[in-house]
Amino acid sequence: MNGVVTLDNGNDVQFWGFGDNTPPNPGNKVFVPGPVLRFTQGDSAIVHFQNNSPEMHTIHFHGLDANQANDGVPHTSLEIGPNLTYDYKFKCTHAGTFIYHCHVLTPLHVAMGMYGLVIIDPSTGPGTLHTNTPVYQQEYAFLSSEFDLDWNNNPISPGPFNLFEANYFMLNGKSGAQLHDGDQDIVSNVGEKFALRLANIGYGKTTFSWPNSIDAQLILSDGRPVPTMPNVSEVSLYPGERYDLLLNGNIVIDSFLTATYYDLRNMNLIGTNTVPLKIGDVAITENAHKGFRIWPNPTADFFNVVNPLALPIEYHMINLEGKELQHGILAPGKNKIDCALGSGIYLVNIDQSSDFHKLIIK
């Protein structure tokens, strides 16, 4: 499905991408990257795929080891034609970070933006990367990718497919100053652990590095525990790899996570992005970034709030018409909120933050 994305230089360029039709998505908007799909270890996942484009497409769940019928490869599985649907099914056997992408004419369809992240929480839910690894308070996920803008401008005849020349470098579909708009900031506090989920769907190597005052432990790669879970000072992701890390800031800093992009044909450095990375002290940052998360979602009649603060928090639940249906106060150490509101989509606001979390009650 075609979309338009505004580049860091202000120009618009077309891409092909995935969108989320739950909740209703007027105009069938698509995004680069597509929406994050989140499941819990042990889930049997079903992804309803509806192809609204005039081209053949599939979804390959990269690293989720789906069976052949659900592998999304045209010549071994099947491709989904225009206006057709397919239910992709796979078991979420391992926690970790994964990728989904179209596997039709892959060099072109991936280059055009048809990809996104899949996150599988351990069976205990969000808050740890893997069963029995330490709890994190905040979590940040970055998917590295590239455009060859000549291909985006002329996807009908982009030229030989071996001549992809990356010339626009993204994290989560953003580049350059766009990554400093505030919505990608990594914020944590001294002594608190935060998780970084890193993935690369690009054509080259992406190396991620961070200030050396931050301790980083490598927990998972490609959805499997890394033996010895070593401490690392940077990680390099080759195409298709994922690394899940647990980080801990030791001192107050206002710095960056740096991503550098290399061409595998000659290892030349061809691009750089930075993301603000701020380790604060609790007193300064608690009002700016509270990092609340809610889970499970969708749910039946309750949800949990992951509350990084040792303080009571106030919550409000409203429907899509803006009408408040329920509110209350959650004491420190408590995280479960009962919400027998009937099936539908609700917005949850926590502690008067600017964020409204979408909650689906089935």
Next chain:
Amino acid sequence: MRLFIFSFLQLGFVSHFLALTIYMKTDNYQIGTVNTYRCILSLEPAMNLQAAPYYVDLNTSLNIEIINLDTIAHELQWNDFASGVVLSPLGSITLTRTFDQQKVYALVATDFSAKTLGGSFAVIAGVPAAQRYFWNLYEMQTALSGAVANLSQQSFPSPYRPNLFSINGYDYPLNMNDTLGIVNAHVGDSVYIAVLNSGNMVHTLHFHGYHFEILSSTKNPSQVAWKKDSAPVFPQDGMLLLLIPDKMGTYPVHDHNLTAVTTTGGYSGGMMSMLNVTP
């Protein structure tokens, strides 16, 4: 008596001495419709791109005579050593080595021409089942390969824009009958796959359907014992992978640098193999 036993064990330790002759030659080959120059090290003076690896049991010592059939000098070294030897034009040299770890060793060319054109000879040690499947990865910018072969191009082409990506001298789907490359296995089998990157760039192998374990690597030991679905194979690295399929089906394995699943710019092609798993 104790001394006698000790001596006996020592004798047992270096159990095999084998002599081997291999030939080295640079020539023009055709892969599908694509012509490319390639440097080959082979057990036969009649070269072919599908040279199988050589297998030795652990602690075997090889005396390897290498005969250079080219009229230019070449240099060779083991892919886990930092120093090598020089072969004079049309000359020969004999190397001796004991193989004491379960690894994919390889003699790899280090002079510009033969290295760029993929000169390599794999020796798999210690895991008999690991000689069953072998993926020799190689990519080339074919229009430049002749100039590299005749030394009129003496430095790495810049820009380097390879248009041929191959496994065991085949590009997909010509490799569908490659018995060394296409995996045919049963659910629950321990499938060992030896991988050698004879090319000039990192190739990332991505398995559909399964994770695999990296049992050894000569160039990237940091990922040994990791279970992965995507892993880099560095130039001249010999890796030993273990796949234990948990379900049946046919699944691709390919380089996830997607420029490499092409042949002369067309999709699909290039560096892609297949796993066929039956009950």
